[in-house]
Amino acid sequence: IAGITQAPTSQILAAGRRMTLRCTQDMRHNAMYWYRQDLGLGLRLIHYSNTAGTTGKGEVPDGYSVSRANTDDFPLTLASAVPSQTSVYFCASRKDSSNTEAFFGQGTRLTVV
Amino acid sequence: GDSVTQMEGPVTLSEEAFLTINCTYTATGYPSLFWYVQYPGEGLQLLLKATKADDKGSNKGFEATYRKETTSFHLEKGSVQVSDSAVYFCALSDQGGSEKLVFGKGTKLTVNP
Numbered sequence: 653i654a655g656i657t658q659a660p661t662s663q664i665l666a667a668g669r670r671m672t673l674r675c676t677q678d679m680r681h682n683a684m685y686w687y688r689q690d691l692g693l694g695l696r697l698i699h700y701s702n703t704a705g706t707t708g709k710g711e712v713p714d715g716y717s718v719s720r721a722n723t724d725d726f727p728l729t730l731a732s733a734v735p736s737q738t739s740v741y742f743c744a745s746r747k748d749s750s751n752t753e754a755f756f757g758q759g760t761r762l763t764v765v
Numbered sequence: 766g767d768s769v770t771q772m773e774g775p776v777t778l779s780e781e782a783f784l785t786i787n788c789t790y791t792a793t794g795y796p797s798l799f800w801y802v803q804y805p806g807e808g809l810q811l812l813l814k815a816t817k818a819d820d821k822g823s824n825k826g827f828e829a830t831y832r833k834e835t836t837s838f839h840l841e842k843g844s845v846q847v848s849d850s851a852v853y854f855c856a857l858s859d860q861g862g863s864e865k866l867v868f869g870k871g872t873k874l875t876v877n878p
Contacts, residue, residue: 697866754799
């Protein structure tokens with residue numbers, strides 16, 4: 653059982669380039685999330701999706717976009733990367749109700765230079 | 766909006782010491798509450814949860830009680846081990862329909878032998 657998988661594991665990206673972080677889960681979870689983790693700031697929600705075909709903005713959505721064409725995949729796109737987007741990105745999913753456990757991927761370490 | 770405040774770290778303890786990490790929350794309605802743990806280089810994993818007032822979540826010797834009157838969910842362990850060294854996150858899940866998970870900033874715990 654794979655659970656939730658993120659790719660790539662790490663990436664160095666030139667400023668101004670476009671980048672898509674991939675996230676796939678095989679648990680048939682309805683809800684999926686993208687967070688960024690920065691030292692001293694904890695985890696901040698970028699975008700979320702309650703179910704396939706719907707997305708919502710989190711706390712820090714600017715500069716990022718997401719899509720949810722199907723249940724399993726929830727890619728995060730940086731249209732034109734900037735150094736302030738250097739961070740560790742985590743994808744998470746959970747079944748659908750508010751008291752169920754969220755499962756996290758291993759993270760993508762992104763450095764924008 | 767909903768928010769979680771947890772004690773600033775880092776926290777450094779000797780093995781077998783007592784641990785408390787404070788967590789308070791602000792939410793409308795009756796959220797579910799969680800503690801997640803992040804070991805070095807890994808994603809977050811659920812440590813314990815509580816879904817209603819006076820519930821006690823417990824796992825691996827850790828405990829936390831959902832206190833509605835003080836809007837708190839403090840994490841405790843009677844005797845920590847070196848292997849407990851990690852970052853601990855308090856989180857809540859609102860029930861307002863968005864199913865968002867809101868995290869505190871994390872508390873880094875180091876346990877010395």
